[in-house]
Amino acid sequence: MFIFLDGSWVTREEATVSVFDHGLLYGDGVFEGIRAYDGVVFRLKEHIDRLYQSAKAILLEIPYTPEEMHELVLELLRKNNFRSAYIRLIVTRGVGDLGLDPFKCPRASVIIIAQELALFPAELYEKGIQVVTVSTRRNRNDVLAPAIKSLNYLNNIMAKIEARRAGAQEALMLNTEGFVAEGTGENVFLVRKNALLTPPAYIGALKGITRQAVIDLAGGLGFTVLEQPFTLHDVYTADEMFFTGTAAEIVPVVMVDGRTIGEGVPGTMTKQLSQAFHDLVRQDGSRIESSVKQVS
Numbered sequence: 001m002f003i004f005l006d007g008s009w010v011t012r013e014e015a016t017v018s019v020f021d022h023g024l025l026y027g028d029g030v031f032e033g034i035r036a037y038d039g040v041v042f043r044l045k046e047h048i049d050r051l052y053q054s055a056k057a058i059l060l061e062i063p064y065t066p067e068e069m070h071e072l073v074l075e076l077l078r079k080n081n082f083r084s085a086y087i088r089l090i091v092t093r094g095v096g097d098l099g100l101d102p103f104k105c106p107r108a109s110v111i112i113i114a115q116e117l118a119l120f121p122a123e124l125y126e127k128g129i130q131v132v133t134v135s136t137r138r139n140r141n142d143v144l145a146p147a148i149k150s151l152n153y154l155n156n157i158m159a160k161i162e163a164r165r166a167g168a169q170e171a172l173m174l175n176t177e178g179f180v181a182e183g184t185g186e187n188v189f190l191v192r193k194n195a196l197l198t199p200p201a202y203i204g205a206l207k208g209i210t211r212q213a214v215i216d217l218a219g220g221l222g223f224t225v226l227e228q229p230f231t232l233h234d235v236y237t238a239d240e241m242f243f244t245g246t247a248a249e250i251v252p253v254v255m256v257d258g259r260t261i262g263e264g265v266p267g268t269m270t271k272q273l274s275q276a277f278h279d280l281v282r283q284d285g286s287r288i289e290s291s292v293k294q295v296s
């Protein structure tokens with residue numbers, strides 16, 4: 001397996017970083033989780049755009065242009081002969097001293113890894129998952145903007161610990177005002193009658209690329225989408241619920257805090273959107289073999 005590490009294609013064993021890297025010392029860096037399906041990297045451009053926005057927000061200069069980064073991801077997949085894979089793109093602040101001053105780190109480090117990933121066992125997509133609301137609140141916008149996909153995921157990890165300790169597969173996180181924000185690595189949707197509800201990003205959610213894909217698909221299926229804040233009461237009384245994320249894809253939620261959602265099985269709108277999503281991901285993105293010329 002090849003990994004891209006600061007300009008070189010290295011093996012798994014060779015892919016090591018310095019103990020002075022501020023990504024390791026302070027979680028100072030940004031990342032993206034991307035996915036390729038049957039030779040297409042789903043919405044790669046959107047992922048690269050979000051990476052550069054996260055980097056801009058933390059004043060991190062990425063030593064490649066977005067176009068170069070785009071090509072590096074495709075090249076990694078070609079080198080590994082992968083047509084389907086989960087891709088992790090990481091940019092750390094790089095090597096500095098033990099102080100936290102980022103200006104003492106002369107060059108950011110770029111790492112790209114591709115491998116297979118199954119976040120939840122396949123049967124949970126058929127049956128749906130159980131979720132608990134956790135006491136860990138989502139980062140506030142005025143403390144650390146949740147829109148930054150940074151290497152500091154302790155907020156989400158604390159929530160995941162709570163959920164796993166409570167015997168649930170995933171956590172539902174609220175913001176500090178008690179509105180529903182998101183999962184630990186997923187955006188959240190409710191279905192109420194013919195409408196889909198999802199919290200606006202300012203509530204405390206990442207602007208998910210899967211979230212946007214679901215919003216785009218919903219229009220075509222004739223569903224209304226409302227980006228508006230909602231509470232746990234809305235969750236408990238929803239007809240259907242699901243999480244979205246690159247790793248999780250669309251995962252139905254059938255129980256929250258001991259309350260059955262809808263009929264307690266994945267709902268029909270969730271299934272329709274899931275089907276449409278699985279068709280979309282094989283078309284809407286960058287072709288891995290894009291540089292291969294057609295022989296006429």
Ligand SMILES: Cc1ncc(COP(=O)(O)O)c(C=O)c1O
Pocket residue numbers: 033156182183184185186187205206207208209210211244245246247
């Ligand atoms: C905190 C958080 N929310 C939501 C998401 C879902 O975003 P996307 O659909 O872009 O993967 C992720 C994963 O990237 C995440 O880390």
